[in-house]
Amino acid sequence: xxxxxxxxxxxxxxxxxxxxxxxxxxxxxxxxxxxxxxxxxxxxxxxxxxxxxxxxxxxxxxxxxxxxxxxxxxxxxxxxxxxxxxxxxxxxxxxxxxxxxxxxxxxxxxxxxxxxxxxxxxxxxxxxxxxxxxxxxxxxxxxxxxx
Numbered sequence: 100x101x102x103x104x105x106x107x108x109x110x111x112x113x114x115x116x117x118x119x120x121x122x123x124x125x126x127x128x129x130x131x132x133x134x135x136x137x138x139x140x141x142x143x144x145x146x147x148x149x150x151x152x153x154x155x156x157x158x159x160x161x162x163x164x165x166x167x168x169x170x171x172x173x174x175x176x177x178x179x180x181x182x183x184x185x186x187x188x189x190x191x192x193x194x195x196x197x198x199x200x201x202x203x204x205x206x207x208x209x210x211x212x213x214x215x216x217x218x219x220x221x222x223x224x225x226x227x228x229x230x231x232x233x234x235x236x237x238x239x240x241x242x243x244x245x246x
Contacts, residue, residue, distance in 0.1 A: 105164060108243040109152050111205035112170055116149050119200060124190045126176075127183045144232070145176040145187060157242065165244035169215065174235040184219055184233035191237055192217065202243065211242035 117134050124132040126145050134147045150171040157167045172191055176184040192214060199209040215238040221231040 106245065107154060108166060108168060108202060108205070108207045109154060111202045111207050112152070112168060112200065112241060113149050115200040115202055116170065116172065116195065119194055120147060120191065123194050124187055127178065127186065132187060145174065145183060147191065148173040163245055165210065165242060168241045168243060170239050170241065172237045172239065176233045181219065181233060184235050188217060188219060188235045188237060195239060203246065206246055208244045208246050209241055210244050213240045215240050
């Protein structure tokens with residue numbers, strides 16, 4: 100009898116999110132905003148980071164399994180005012196929201212996706228010319244099934 104080998108969808112989600120957002124999100128000067136899973140030292144603002152993931156083994160049968168994965172996407176800007184960070188956040192939501200990610204190459208199926216929440220705040224010690232960095236956090240829940 101074959102044993103079902105568990106594999107998390109987290110790496111596949113990272114790759115699919117970066118692919119979906121790459122060359123889509125622009126700053127106030129219509130330059131593409133870089134997307135990272137690890138921010139390079141000295142990176143110039145604005146930029147986006149696919150961040151923390153929280154997974155829950157949602158279901159398992161003899162032949163299949165699925166999980167719920169909450170992904171945090173961070174966006175950072177150092178412009179004065181919140182226009183740029185608001186626009187970047189809106190673009191991320193539009194690019195991801197309602198458009199299922201293709202995870203088939205990694206052997207997964209994106210069954211359900213929910214925009215959980217987003218928030219924008221100021222990191223006071225952000226090092227910009229005016230003393231802070233705008234930081235947006237967008238949380239998206241993905242229900243993933245192994246195919």
